[in-house]
Amino acid sequence: MTITKEPELPSQELERVTIRFAGDSGDGMQLTGTQFTRTAAVFGNDISTLPDFPAEIRAPAGSLPGVSGFQISFSSTEIHTPGDAPDVLVAMNPAALKTNIGDLPAGGALIVNSDAFTQANLNKAAYAANPLTDGSLKAYTTFEIPISSLNERSLEGLDMTTKQKDLTKNFFALGIMFWLYERSMDPTLGWIDSKFSARPVVAEANKRALRAGYAFGETTEMFHTHYRVRPAKLAPGTYRNITGNEATALGFLTASKLADRQLFYGSYPITPASDILHQLSGYKTFGVKTFQAEDEIAAIGAAIGASYGGALGLTASSGPGIALKTEAMGLAVMVELPLVVIDVQRAGPSTGMPTKNEQADLLQVMFGRNSDSPIPIVAPATPGECFDLAIEAARIALKYMTPVVYLSDAFLATGSEPWPIPDVASLPTIAVPNAAADGGIFQPYLRDPQTLARPWAVPGTAGLEHRIGGLEKADGSGNVSYDPDNHHKMQMLRQQKVAGIAGDIAPLEVMGPERGELLMLGWGSTYGAIRSAAERLQAEGRSVAHAHLRHLNPFPTNTESVLRNYRRVLIPEVNLGQLLLLVRARYLIDAVGYDRVRGKPFRIAEIVEEAERVLAENEST
Amino acid sequence: MTTDATNATAPVPTQPALSEENAQVIALTRKDFVSDQEVRWCPGCGDYSILAQTQKVMPDFGYKREDIVFISGIGCSGRLPYYMNTFGFHTIHGRAPTLATGLKAARPDLMVWVITGDGDALSIGGNHVIHSMRRNVDINMVMFNNRIYGLTKGQASPTSEFGKKTKSTPVGSIDTPIIPLTIALAAEASFVARSVDTHTEHLQQTLERGGRHKGSSFIEVLQNCNIFNDGAWRDFTDREVREDRMLVLEHGKPMIFGKDRDKGIRLNGLTPEVVTIGENGVTEADLLVHDEAAEDPYLALVLSRMFWPDFPVPVGVLRAITRPTHDRLLEDQVSAAIARSGPGDLERVLAGGETWTVE
Incomplete structure (x- = not known):
C-alpha cells in the first residue's frame, strides 16, 4: 500500500463515544480495551467500561465461544454506564463479528480485520457466506482493513516468528483507534516499555504495531474525519481509573488502617473475586496477611480465627463459594465476631456463567443460613464506590461485632470508572469495642447498651479467659445454655442488634422530585443504568x-x-425480583419489578421503556 | 531411613523462651487450668483422662493462661475447651484446624491447641487436617479416636473396623478404615505421635512433647467410648496384655517389646516382622532402631501401619522433624517486604499508577 501524506482531516466534535473491541480470547482484546481506557481516563474523559470475556481461558481459536470483548464509553459529560450499544465495533475475526454485530445500531461504524475472514475462520464462526461480500453489512459504515498483513509488514526485519508478530496486531488496531479519536500514544508506549523491559524485541514490535496503526489511520483515505471528545467537567480533584475489585481491596486495606487492626484475608480462588486476593497479597508492606485456603470453608474459618485473634478477618467468594461458607457465617453470627464476607456475584445457579453478571445472591446472603441468623448487608453501586462501602462494611463489622456481607458483582468487579483519590487524613477512624479486665468474672456476652455489641476479648489479654462457640450462649456470661427463655432472648438480641444499625447509616437519598408518579428503586451495579434512565425521563419532564x-x-x-x-415504585434488578420481595414483604407496598437476567448489565433504554410503561398505566388508571 | 542407633540422638525439644514476665507462670498448677464449668461427658468416658492429663501438662510449657487457646470442632471431644481455663473456641464440625490456622497466622505469639475426634478430623474435616499439616501450622492437634460417632449416638466412623456393626451399619461396615497416623504422615506433619487415654503417664509425656514441638503436631489418642464402643482398644491396651501387644517407641532405641523384653521388630525387605530375640540367631542388633528425627517418613510410615493383631501397636512419637512453620514463613514475607520497600504508604497505593487532576 502506498502511503502519501494527506492534508489534515477535519475533526468532528462528539459528546460521547462507545467503542467495543471484540476478538479471539487470545487476541488481547482486554489489554487493548484497558489501554484505551487508561488513555481516555488520563485525558480527562469520564469513562465507564464493560469487559465481557468467556470463562474458558483459550477456547479454540476463531470459535464463537472464544470471543472476548471490551466495551468502553468515554465522554465529555458525566456518564454512568458503559453505553447501551457501541458506536464503533472493532471485530478482529468472523466469530467476533457474528457475536457482536447484533449490538451495533444501523449506521454504526464497523472496523474489521479482513485478513481474518478466511474460509476456515468463516466456517468456525458458522458463516455460510462471507459477510464482507454478501451485502449483509450494508446497514453499517464498514471499514475493511487487512490488519494482520499490514501489521506483519510493519514488523519486517524483527527477529520474531510470524505467529509472534501476529500477537501484536491488537496494538495496530489500537493505533487506528487512537488516531481516529485524537488520542496520544504516549501512555501506551510508556506502558509497553515498562511491561516488556526484559524483552526489547517484543517491546519494539508492540510499539511499531501501535505506531503503524496510528500512521495507517492518518494516511489512509479510508477515514474521512476523526473525532474529538473533550475532557469531562468532573469535580475538582486528582483522579485515577479504578475497577471495583481494585477499589474493594483498597477499601479494606484502608479500613484496617482506620481501625488500626491487622488485615487478614482468607480466600479460595473463584471468578470474579480472585483479583482481590491477587491485589491484597501484594500489600505485605502494610502487614496484610493473605491465605489461599484449601477450600471456601477453610477460607472463612481462617478469617474467623484471625478475627478471634483481634485482626480484621475478611473472606471473599462468589455465589457458589458463599454457599459453602454458609455454616461458618452462622458461627460468626453466634460468636459475634467481626468479619466481612465479600460476595462478588455472578450468573447462576450452580456454576452458571462464571464471568457474566447477575445480582441474584441477595436472598442467599439475607436468609441462606439455618435458623434466624441476621447479617447486615451492604452493596456498592459503582466501581469507585466499592472503596467507600468496603470501609462501611468494616465499620459495621467492628462496631457491632458482627459478620457483614458485602455484595459486589462481576460488572462492578471488572468494570472501571474515574475515581477521585480520597484524602486519607479526612476519613474517620473506626472505633473498636475492646474489652478490658476489671478483676471480676469476665462476661463475654455483656452488651454495649447502645449498639448491643459484645466486647472483643482477644486472646493474650489477662483476666479475659473465656470460652465461646456455636452452642447457644447464656445472656451475659456466655456459658452454654439450653434455657428456653434465654434462647428466645438471644434470638431477639441478635435480631435487634442488626436492626439497630439502621439508625447508624446514611438515609436513602432521592435523585429527582421528592414526590411524584414513579420512583425507581435499585441496588448494586444497576445504579448507572437506572440513574441515566431517570435523567433521561426527567429531561422529558x-x-x-x-x-x-x-x-x-x-x-x-x-x-x-x-x-x-x-x-408507583419500580424495582429493576438483574435477578427475578429479590429486592422486590423484601420491599413488598417489609412495607406492604405494591412495588413492581423489572427483571432481566442475561448475564449483562441493564441497558438504559430498556429501563426507560419499562418506566414509560408503568407511567402509562398510571395515566390510564 | 536412618536406623543406626549410634547416629540417632534424642532431639532437643523446643522450649519457648521464658521472659522474666513469663517466669511467674511456672508457678501455675493443674488447678489453674480447670475452668468453672461442670464437665459433662458420660461417666467412665476416656475423655476425662485426656482432659486431666492436658490440664496437668499445661503449666510446663511456660505460657500464660491467656496466651493459650483451645479450639475444637463438633463431637464429644469438642467440649474440651469449655473445661480449660484458657481461651477457648468450640467451632463447627471439622473446621477447627481452619480457625486455628487463621488465629495462628494473625497471632503467632499464642499457643494453639486443636481438639478433635475421628469423625471430626477424618470425615468432615479431613481436608483441613491434611492442609494444616502440610503447611506446618504451629498447632497441637489432639485427635480422640474411639472408632465411633458418640455424640450422634453410635454410627460408624472413618476409623471403624471393616465389618463393624453399628446403628448405621446393622450388617457391618463396608468401608475400609482410615489409619490416622498414615494420613498425618502423608500430609507431611512434622510431629506425629500416638498414646492411650488410660496410659496416663505416657499420655502426659506425649502431650508434653507435642506441645513443645514447633509446627504441626498430630497426636492420636486411643480413647474409649464406654457407651457406644466399649473396649474398642481393650485387646491391646489392657494392663495384663499391653506389654506384649504394644510397642513403646523410644528415639534411638531398638524396637523391643513384651513382658520379658524378648520380642522385637525386624525389617524384612520393606515389610516389618515380629521376631524373638535369641531364637533363630536373632540378636538385638538385627532389630529396627527408632529414629523419630529421620527426614524421610519411611520408617514412620511402616510403624503407622503396624497394628494388632498382626503387630504390637506402636505408641509414642513416630516422627518429630523441624521445618519452617506457616506463621513464621508468613511473618518473614511481611518483614522481608518491609525491609525491602519500607512500610506501606497508603496514600501512594491509593493513587495507583496514572493520575490526572481536574482543576
Missing part, C-alpha cells in the same frame, strides 16, 4: 425519581417514607 440502596440489611430508616411518596 416526566415525574420520575431514582433512589439507590447501599444498605440492604437493615434498610435505612427513611426507606418506607421515601417509597410512599410516589404513586
Whole structure:
C-alpha cells in the first residue's frame, strides 16, 4: 500500500463515544480495551467500561465461544454506564463479528480485520457466506482493513516468528483507534516499555504495531474525519481509573488502617473475586496477611480465627463459594465476631456463567443460613464506590461485632470508572469495642447498651479467659445454655442488634422530585443504568425519581417514607425480583419489578421503556 | 531411613523462651487450668483422662493462661475447651484446624491447641487436617479416636473396623478404615505421635512433647467410648496384655517389646516382622532402631501401619522433624517486604499508577 501524506482531516466534535473491541480470547482484546481506557481516563474523559470475556481461558481459536470483548464509553459529560450499544465495533475475526454485530445500531461504524475472514475462520464462526461480500453489512459504515498483513509488514526485519508478530496486531488496531479519536500514544508506549523491559524485541514490535496503526489511520483515505471528545467537567480533584475489585481491596486495606487492626484475608480462588486476593497479597508492606485456603470453608474459618485473634478477618467468594461458607457465617453470627464476607456475584445457579453478571445472591446472603441468623448487608453501586462501602462494611463489622456481607458483582468487579483519590487524613477512624479486665468474672456476652455489641476479648489479654462457640450462649456470661427463655432472648438480641444499625447509616437519598408518579428503586451495579434512565425521563419532564440502596440489611430508616411518596415504585434488578420481595414483604407496598437476567448489565433504554410503561398505566388508571 | 542407633540422638525439644514476665507462670498448677464449668461427658468416658492429663501438662510449657487457646470442632471431644481455663473456641464440625490456622497466622505469639475426634478430623474435616499439616501450622492437634460417632449416638466412623456393626451399619461396615497416623504422615506433619487415654503417664509425656514441638503436631489418642464402643482398644491396651501387644517407641532405641523384653521388630525387605530375640540367631542388633528425627517418613510410615493383631501397636512419637512453620514463613514475607520497600504508604497505593487532576 502506498502511503502519501494527506492534508489534515477535519475533526468532528462528539459528546460521547462507545467503542467495543471484540476478538479471539487470545487476541488481547482486554489489554487493548484497558489501554484505551487508561488513555481516555488520563485525558480527562469520564469513562465507564464493560469487559465481557468467556470463562474458558483459550477456547479454540476463531470459535464463537472464544470471543472476548471490551466495551468502553468515554465522554465529555458525566456518564454512568458503559453505553447501551457501541458506536464503533472493532471485530478482529468472523466469530467476533457474528457475536457482536447484533449490538451495533444501523449506521454504526464497523472496523474489521479482513485478513481474518478466511474460509476456515468463516466456517468456525458458522458463516455460510462471507459477510464482507454478501451485502449483509450494508446497514453499517464498514471499514475493511487487512490488519494482520499490514501489521506483519510493519514488523519486517524483527527477529520474531510470524505467529509472534501476529500477537501484536491488537496494538495496530489500537493505533487506528487512537488516531481516529485524537488520542496520544504516549501512555501506551510508556506502558509497553515498562511491561516488556526484559524483552526489547517484543517491546519494539508492540510499539511499531501501535505506531503503524496510528500512521495507517492518518494516511489512509479510508477515514474521512476523526473525532474529538473533550475532557469531562468532573469535580475538582486528582483522579485515577479504578475497577471495583481494585477499589474493594483498597477499601479494606484502608479500613484496617482506620481501625488500626491487622488485615487478614482468607480466600479460595473463584471468578470474579480472585483479583482481590491477587491485589491484597501484594500489600505485605502494610502487614496484610493473605491465605489461599484449601477450600471456601477453610477460607472463612481462617478469617474467623484471625478475627478471634483481634485482626480484621475478611473472606471473599462468589455465589457458589458463599454457599459453602454458609455454616461458618452462622458461627460468626453466634460468636459475634467481626468479619466481612465479600460476595462478588455472578450468573447462576450452580456454576452458571462464571464471568457474566447477575445480582441474584441477595436472598442467599439475607436468609441462606439455618435458623434466624441476621447479617447486615451492604452493596456498592459503582466501581469507585466499592472503596467507600468496603470501609462501611468494616465499620459495621467492628462496631457491632458482627459478620457483614458485602455484595459486589462481576460488572462492578471488572468494570472501571474515574475515581477521585480520597484524602486519607479526612476519613474517620473506626472505633473498636475492646474489652478490658476489671478483676471480676469476665462476661463475654455483656452488651454495649447502645449498639448491643459484645466486647472483643482477644486472646493474650489477662483476666479475659473465656470460652465461646456455636452452642447457644447464656445472656451475659456466655456459658452454654439450653434455657428456653434465654434462647428466645438471644434470638431477639441478635435480631435487634442488626436492626439497630439502621439508625447508624446514611438515609436513602432521592435523585429527582421528592414526590411524584414513579420512583425507581435499585441496588448494586444497576445504579448507572437506572440513574441515566431517570435523567433521561426527567429531561422529558416526566415525574420520575431514582433512589439507590447501599444498605440492604437493615434498610435505612427513611426507606418506607421515601417509597410512599410516589404513586408507583419500580424495582429493576438483574435477578427475578429479590429486592422486590423484601420491599413488598417489609412495607406492604405494591412495588413492581423489572427483571432481566442475561448475564449483562441493564441497558438504559430498556429501563426507560419499562418506566414509560408503568407511567402509562398510571395515566390510564 | 536412618536406623543406626549410634547416629540417632534424642532431639532437643523446643522450649519457648521464658521472659522474666513469663517466669511467674511456672508457678501455675493443674488447678489453674480447670475452668468453672461442670464437665459433662458420660461417666467412665476416656475423655476425662485426656482432659486431666492436658490440664496437668499445661503449666510446663511456660505460657500464660491467656496466651493459650483451645479450639475444637463438633463431637464429644469438642467440649474440651469449655473445661480449660484458657481461651477457648468450640467451632463447627471439622473446621477447627481452619480457625486455628487463621488465629495462628494473625497471632503467632499464642499457643494453639486443636481438639478433635475421628469423625471430626477424618470425615468432615479431613481436608483441613491434611492442609494444616502440610503447611506446618504451629498447632497441637489432639485427635480422640474411639472408632465411633458418640455424640450422634453410635454410627460408624472413618476409623471403624471393616465389618463393624453399628446403628448405621446393622450388617457391618463396608468401608475400609482410615489409619490416622498414615494420613498425618502423608500430609507431611512434622510431629506425629500416638498414646492411650488410660496410659496416663505416657499420655502426659506425649502431650508434653507435642506441645513443645514447633509446627504441626498430630497426636492420636486411643480413647474409649464406654457407651457406644466399649473396649474398642481393650485387646491391646489392657494392663495384663499391653506389654506384649504394644510397642513403646523410644528415639534411638531398638524396637523391643513384651513382658520379658524378648520380642522385637525386624525389617524384612520393606515389610516389618515380629521376631524373638535369641531364637533363630536373632540378636538385638538385627532389630529396627527408632529414629523419630529421620527426614524421610519411611520408617514412620511402616510403624503407622503396624497394628494388632498382626503387630504390637506402636505408641509414642513416630516422627518429630523441624521445618519452617506457616506463621513464621508468613511473618518473614511481611518483614522481608518491609525491609525491602519500607512500610506501606497508603496514600501512594491509593493513587495507583496514572493520575490526572481536574482543576
